[in-house]
Every structure is written in structure tokens, then in C-alpha cells.
Amino acid sequence: MSPVPSAPAELLPTGEVLLIVDDDTPTRLLLRGVLSRQGFVVIEASDGMEAVALFAQHHPALVLLDVMMPVLDGFATCVQMRALDQDAGTPLIMLTGANDLKAIDHAFSAGATDFITKPINWTLLTQRVRYALRSGQLGREVRRSHLRQLSACRIAKLAFWEWRLSDDSLHWSDDLHAVLGVASPAVGWLGELLALVHPDDRTRAQRLLTLTRQANTPLELELRVHTAGIERLVRLVGERGVQGADQAVVFGAVQDVTALRQTEALVDYLALHDDLTDLPNRRLFLRRSAEVLSTLDLDDDEVLLIIWLDIARFHRHNEALGEAGGDLLLTRLARRLRRLVVVQDALARVGGDEFALLIRAATLAAGLDRLESILVQLRRPFHLHLAADETILTFSVGVAVAPEHGTDPNQLLMLAQDAQRLARSQARAVLVATPLPPSQSRFTETLAVERALHTALERDEFFLVYQPQMELRTGTIVGAEALLRWQHPTLGMVSPVRFIPLLENLGLIATVGQWVLEEACRQAQRWESAGLNLRVGINLSPRQFLEPNLFATIQQVIAKTGVQPAHLELEITESLAMQDPTSAIALLGRLRAIGLKIAIDDFGIGHSSLEYLLRFPIDTIKIDRTFVTNITHAQADRVIVRAVTAIGQTMGLSVIAEGVETLRQCDFIEALGVHEIQGYLIGKPMAAAQLETLIAEFVRPGADLALSD
Structure with a gap:
């Protein structure tokens, strides 16, 4: 009986395709009948050469392959199919005699996944087939997962290691060289790894490794290592196993984070610093001010001075010295300010010729005295070597005081700027801002907004707008x-900057x-x-x-x-x-x-x-x-x-x-x-x-x- 003709791949039913290869027509028909009733799509071949061609055309989910066949026997057919299959892991099941142990061994050597003995147990056949299909699918998923993991490790510059606590031996994954620039044999022991660590990091590394060994604490540290003439920053993480012999082993990963930390540092630094003077910018100054405000001792009358400092008539110096000279003058001023500001204070460049200072003091008078001593030093001549004459700067300064004027850093800085502008218009060197009268108190206004927020939702005062x-x-x-927007009947359109923080604070x-x-x-x-x-x-x-x-x-x-x-x-x-x-x-x-x-x-x-x-x-x-x-x-x-x-x-x-x-x-x-x-x-x-x-x-x-x- 000739083989049942197989449909082209594009016309096959949607069920999984199985390929039956056997030169015995009755056996093929029985196999086809049993498997077709289980919903499989069956294609057939009567010899190995025809089977290889069908395998290449249809990529079946599983192959049942007889050992003894004309043209090309089952072993050779299996070898050729496995070569076409590469890493797909298609289950190839050989049909062998019940006592033919040599054939079974030969089948596995040729690439077979499993074997079924003849005469076939038809009751168990479909279970063996379904088990093989599930195993094949699982194997493919494992291989794909492994390949994804290898790619991720290569991209992330990641390797894995084991530390055996019994003898301090280290065992590494194959990609160690890509991470540390050194081969596994060179760091086979804990002492060899510590020898690569920067001397300034070595004590810290030894302390944390000891904690992991003695207290079973997870290991997580970043340190500098020197290999192949290059210093790298690496992140080492690990933890003890939890069962059996694994409890005496620390399993972990090592990652080269040099470029990552450099990028992070660059992004973070540039985002928070002025590119000319290298001083903190407004964002960092406000962040620092908020930190200091949160620790202010109000019971002890402690105050915080937020100061806006502007160079008077700076444009005239810029015109006289040129743009390069003006930039040099600003950098010299910034350098002098840095020397004058103590650790607990803060400093920033907030505009072209404008600077902000933060002074923490026991009293307002003490803070103003500190400010005056800084201004005295800033009025000393600058020698720029660009002109024969000395350059002397004068300033107009505005001061806001916390908590008297409030505790919002941005509002305080704006108040100090307003005071500086008023000082300049009045030809005064320093002006302390005037607090708002009670009728204009921000506190009173905030209470009114808070009360209105409690009923805004039920009164349909909120609405959404969309920015394209x-x-x-x-x-x-x-x-x-x-x-989100808020339209209040009497307050009008309330800014989200005002009401959204209040919604958070009020639990709404x-x-x-x-x-x-x-x-x-x-x-x-x-x-x-x-x-x-x-x-x-x-x-x-x-x-x-x-x-x-x-x-x-x-x-x-x-x-x-x-x-x-x-x-x-x-x-x-x-x-x-x-x-x-x-x-x-x-x-x-x-x-x-x-x-x-x-x-x-x-x-x-x-x-x-x-x-x-x-x-x-x-x-x-x-x-x-x-x-x-x-x-x-x-x-x-x-x-x-x-x-x-x-x-x-x-x-x-x-x-x-x-x-x-x-x-x-x-x-x-x-x-x-x-x-x-x-x-x-x-x-x-x-x-x-x-x-x-x-x-x-x-x-x-x-x-x-x-x-x-």
C-alpha cells in the first residue's frame, strides 16, 4: 500500500503535525488511525529519504521513526533530521525491537529522544507521544530562556560565581573574562579575588564577606578591581544556599558597572550643577534647603537665611573684560564663595550673575553677621591677569528668613529675590524681606483652600484637560x-501646584x-x-x-x-x-x-x-x-x-x-x-x-x- 499523500504545509489542519516513518504499511495505518483520533495531523513516509524531505518541508512537532527501513535506515535518518532540526529540539522517537538493546543505544547516539518497543502497546502510545511533545516544548522554552539569559548577561556585563565556604574556592561562569578582564583560573580562590581589589576597598570587602560567612547575611557591595591594567567598578552580590550542602555555598553574580556609574554620575551631576562655575544649580539648592528646613529646631529659635545675591552692574564688567573675561570673573567669584561657605550652609548659581546662599544660624542677628562677613570678603579685589587694573565687585542682596517667612524653599527663594530687587532699586546693599500682613497670610489662604477641597469632588468642580x-x-x-484642573465658584481657577499637594496631605x-x-x-x-x-x-x-x-x-x-x-x-x-x-x-x-x-x-x-x-x-x-x-x-x-x-x-x-x-x-x-x-x-x-x-x-x-x- 502506498503512503497516504500529505497535504501541503499551508493546507494542513491546525492540529500538531506528526510524521510517521515505517516501511510496514499496516503499522503506519494503525499508527495513523490511533493518532488521528487524538486530534493530531499525521503525515507518512515509507523510507528514510522521503522522511527527511517531509521533515524539512513540514517541520513536524514529533517523529515516530522505525529502525529497519530501505534506502536510508532509521539511524541515518535520525542523524539527518537532527542536523536539519539544529536547536529546535523536535522529539524523535525510534521504534525498535523489545530486546534490541544495541539498537536502543545506537538510537540515542544518533540523536533520538526516546524509543518505543515493538510490538507497540497501543494503550500507552498516545500518552508517550503527548509526554514527548510536552518535554520537547519544555526543552525549547529552556533553551530559549538560556539564550535570552546569555544575551542579557552579555549586554549587562554580568557573570555568576559560587564561593565554597569550606575551602574558600571560587567557581565562575564562562563569561568572567568579559566582566573582569581575567580568566577563571586566575581567581580560583577568595584570596586571589581580594588581591585584585583596590586597597582602599579591601577592608570593607573582607568585613562584608566575613558577615556573609558568619551571620548568613546577603552580600551586596561595589568595589574597585584592577585587572589587565584597567580599574573597573564591579558590583558583587550573593547569598547562602538554603538546603543541604548548598548551605555551605554562597551563590552570586558579579557585574561590571563602570560605564553605568559613570553615566549615572554624569547625568546626575550635570542635572544639578552649573556648567560654568561648577556650583550647584537652583534645583540642587532647593533640595538642600528642604533638607535643612526639615531639621530646623523651631523650639530653640533657630533660623534659616535664604539669600539672593546679585552682582551690581555686571554688564559693565562684561563689556570691559569681554565674554571670556566675564566668565573668568564669575568662576573666580564662585571659587571665593566656596571657600567662605561652611559645610552646613549651601551655595548655588541661580542666574547669569546671581547666586543663592543658605545660612543656618541660632538667631537672625547671628545669620546677618555671618552674611556681612562673607560680603566683606567678596568686596576684596579680583586679579584676573587680563587687565592691569584690579576688578572690584559690589552686590545687592535680598534675604528671606525661615520660619518667619514660611517653610517652602521655592517661596523663600522667590521672596529673597524680590527683596534683592527692592534693595537694588533703593540703592541698599542688603534688605531683609518683609513678612506678609495677616490679611494676606498664606496660612489663612491655605486653610480656605483646604476647606473647599473637601467638597470639590461632590460639587463637580474638578475636570480634566488634555495636552497633546x-x-x-x-x-x-x-x-x-x-x-486635573479645579474651578472653584469663588476662588476661581486654582493652580494644581497649590491643590494637589493639599489633596495628598488631606488624604483625599x-x-x-x-x-x-x-x-x-x-x-x-x-x-x-x-x-x-x-x-x-x-x-x-x-x-x-x-x-x-x-x-x-x-x-x-x-x-x-x-x-x-x-x-x-x-x-x-x-x-x-x-x-x-x-x-x-x-x-x-x-x-x-x-x-x-x-x-x-x-x-x-x-x-x-x-x-x-x-x-x-x-x-x-x-x-x-x-x-x-x-x-x-x-x-x-x-x-x-x-x-x-x-x-x-x-x-x-x-x-x-x-x-x-x-x-x-x-x-x-x-x-x-x-x-x-x-x-x-x-x-x-x-x-x-x-x-x-x-x-x-x-x-x-x-x-x-x-x-x-
Whole structure:
């Protein structure tokens, strides 16, 4: 009987394809009948050569292969199939005689997965086949996982190690050389590893290793190692095994984090320092001020002076000395200020010729005395070697005092700036700001806002606006960020900067956040129904994100509104994600698993989180507007945007730049490789209906200029 003709691959049924190879027609027919009834699609061959051709054509899920056949026997056929199969791991089951042990051994040598003896036990046949298919699938998954792991380790410069506590021997994975620049035999013992460690790090490393040995504490440290003439910064982690003999072994990983730490340090440093004077910038100054304010002893009348210092008529010095001379003068002034400011104080360059100081003192009088002593030193001549004459500077200074004038660092700095401007107009050297009268007290005003917030939601005073996001490659609007607004009947439009922190403090943010989530999802669903393929970004507040039932809440809202999860993008801040990275990674993974997109907002102004960013399941990085504002003339901001964009591209993430307001900013952003932009250049936050009109009529900004050229 001739073999049953097999259908072309594209016409085969959807069941798994099995290939039966046997020159005995009755056996083939019996096998086909049994397996077909189990839902398998069966193709047949009567000799090995025909079987190899069918295997190459159809890539069957499993092969049942007789040993004794004409043209090409089962062993040779098995060898050729395994060569075609490569790493796919297709189960190849040989049909052999019951007592033919030599044939069974030969079958395994040829690449067979298993064997079934003749006469065939038909009752057990399908169970053996299904078991082989499951084992094959598992094997393929294991191989794919192993290959992915190898790729990830190679990209992350990661290797694995074992430390046997009984004799201090070390055993490494094969990729150690790529991580440490040294082969495994060179570091086979703990002492050999410690010999590579920088002397300044060695004592710390020995102490932590001893703790791991004696107290069974997890090992986690970063240290410098010197191999092949290169100093590397490596991260070493490990922990003891938990069962049996493994309890005497520490299992761990080692990673070369040199480039990672350099990039983190560069991004963090440039984000927080002035590129000319190398002083802290306004962001870092405000952060330091907040830290000091939190430790201020109010019971002991301790005060904090926030000082705004401006060089009087600096433009005249700039004109006389030239731009290079003016820059040199500023750097010399910064150097002198650094020597005058003590450790517990703070210093920053906050403008072209403007500086901020923080002085902590027992009393206001003591603080002003300290300020005066600094000013005396700053009035001493500067010798620049660019001109024969000495350069003498004069200053106008404004002072705000905490807690008298408040405890908000930004408000205090603005108050000090206002006092400095008033001092300049009155030709005074130093002016302390005047507190607000009781009728204008910020405290009284805040209480009124707090009272109104308690009923704002039930009175329908909250509403959402949407700020469009444009894809630079296509010039089309592809998304919108949902933003909360509050219109009060008497207070009017209240700024989110004022009411959102109050919602957090009053414990109302979870309720309002739930409303925002539902309203944004409802709007996204309306746009879906209208045929608008628009991604809607929804901000999660810190308290929302830390709610234990957040995942269930989001699932309920999606089910309730009927929105497609793919049209939603949840935005969390970098600092929020870093509060508990392990929990954040788990939660974000669950959210992405149901189809939601995840964005890290305000990236670059929070923690140095590049190490964790590699593990966060995210889709988008949003570059904070602070790096975009001065991108056309501040090299430091361009470096930061370029670095963040490179990170995003490497990880396959989309990068959105916020706060783009001009075409020139847009050109710089696009040249640096950013994918999308958001800002007033595209559109201010607007109502949903206005956004629909904008999309219908949208023309990329600058397109008319390009056409006219």
C-alpha cells in the first residue's frame, strides 16, 4: 500500500503535525488511525529519504521513526533530521525491537529522544507521544530562556560565581573574562579575588564577606578591581544556599558597572550643577534647603537665611573684560564663595550673575553677621591677569528668613529675590524681606483652600484637560496627557501646584485619583468609539501607587468603562518608582501584562536609577521640562537629553520631551533622537472637544516654513 499523500504545509489542519516513518504499511495505518483520533495531523513516509524531505518541508512537532527501513535506515535518518532540526529540539522517537538493546543505544547516539518497543502497546502510545511533545516544548522554552539569559548577561556585563565556604574556592561562569578582564583560573580562590581589589576597598570587602560567612547575611557591595591594567567598578552580590550542602555555598553574580556609574554620575551631576562655575544649580539648592528646613529646631529659635545675591552692574564688567573675561570673573567669584561657605550652609548659581546662599544660624542677628562677613570678603579685589587694573565687585542682596517667612524653599527663594530687587532699586546693599500682613497670610489662604477641597469632588468642580503629544517622525498627534484642573465658584481657577499637594496631605488624593482614572478611561473609550487611535496618559500619585489594591482598582475601571488597555499609559515619577523598586517592578509587570503602557515621568530629576531602570517593565521615558527650557544654549542640558535618549534607544523605549515651546527647541530635540514632544508648541492643555478639533486640523509646526523654502 502506498503512503497516504500529505497535504501541503499551508493546507494542513491546525492540529500538531506528526510524521510517521515505517516501511510496514499496516503499522503506519494503525499508527495513523490511533493518532488521528487524538486530534493530531499525521503525515507518512515509507523510507528514510522521503522522511527527511517531509521533515524539512513540514517541520513536524514529533517523529515516530522505525529502525529497519530501505534506502536510508532509521539511524541515518535520525542523524539527518537532527542536523536539519539544529536547536529546535523536535522529539524523535525510534521504534525498535523489545530486546534490541544495541539498537536502543545506537538510537540515542544518533540523536533520538526516546524509543518505543515493538510490538507497540497501543494503550500507552498516545500518552508517550503527548509526554514527548510536552518535554520537547519544555526543552525549547529552556533553551530559549538560556539564550535570552546569555544575551542579557552579555549586554549587562554580568557573570555568576559560587564561593565554597569550606575551602574558600571560587567557581565562575564562562563569561568572567568579559566582566573582569581575567580568566577563571586566575581567581580560583577568595584570596586571589581580594588581591585584585583596590586597597582602599579591601577592608570593607573582607568585613562584608566575613558577615556573609558568619551571620548568613546577603552580600551586596561595589568595589574597585584592577585587572589587565584597567580599574573597573564591579558590583558583587550573593547569598547562602538554603538546603543541604548548598548551605555551605554562597551563590552570586558579579557585574561590571563602570560605564553605568559613570553615566549615572554624569547625568546626575550635570542635572544639578552649573556648567560654568561648577556650583550647584537652583534645583540642587532647593533640595538642600528642604533638607535643612526639615531639621530646623523651631523650639530653640533657630533660623534659616535664604539669600539672593546679585552682582551690581555686571554688564559693565562684561563689556570691559569681554565674554571670556566675564566668565573668568564669575568662576573666580564662585571659587571665593566656596571657600567662605561652611559645610552646613549651601551655595548655588541661580542666574547669569546671581547666586543663592543658605545660612543656618541660632538667631537672625547671628545669620546677618555671618552674611556681612562673607560680603566683606567678596568686596576684596579680583586679579584676573587680563587687565592691569584690579576688578572690584559690589552686590545687592535680598534675604528671606525661615520660619518667619514660611517653610517652602521655592517661596523663600522667590521672596529673597524680590527683596534683592527692592534693595537694588533703593540703592541698599542688603534688605531683609518683609513678612506678609495677616490679611494676606498664606496660612489663612491655605486653610480656605483646604476647606473647599473637601467638597470639590461632590460639587463637580474638578475636570480634566488634555495636552497633546506629537510624534516627530510622522508629525501627527499620537497621545495626550490627562491633567486635573479645579474651578472653584469663588476662588476661581486654582493652580494644581497649590491643590494637589493639599489633596495628598488631606488624604483625599486616593478618591480624587480614582475619579481621574475613571474619567480619563471614559474619555479614551469615547475616542476609541470615534475612531481616534489616541494614547491617553494618566498620572498616578504617590499615595495611589502605594495602595495595595491599585491593580484590582485599575482592572475594575477598565472593565467598567470598556476601554482598550493599549490606549492607556500610566505615568509615575522616577522618585516614586525608586521608593520600593522591587514592589514597583512587580506591580508594573502585572499592569503591562494586561496591556497597559507604563511611562517614567520627570526622568532625570529624581534618583540615579539607571541600574533599576534596566529592570523596570516600562515603555516610555519622559524627559523633564527643566532640561528642555535651556536646551538651545545650555550644553549641559543637551548632554543630559542626549544621554537619556541613548538609554531609551538602547532599551527599546519611547522618549517624550516635555515643555517644548519653540521651533528651535523642537529642532534640537529632534536632532538628539527624541521620539515625541509635548508642550505649548503643539498645544496647551485643553478640553477633549478642543483636542479633537486640533487633531482634525493639525499641521506640524514649521511645516509651512519648510514648504515655503
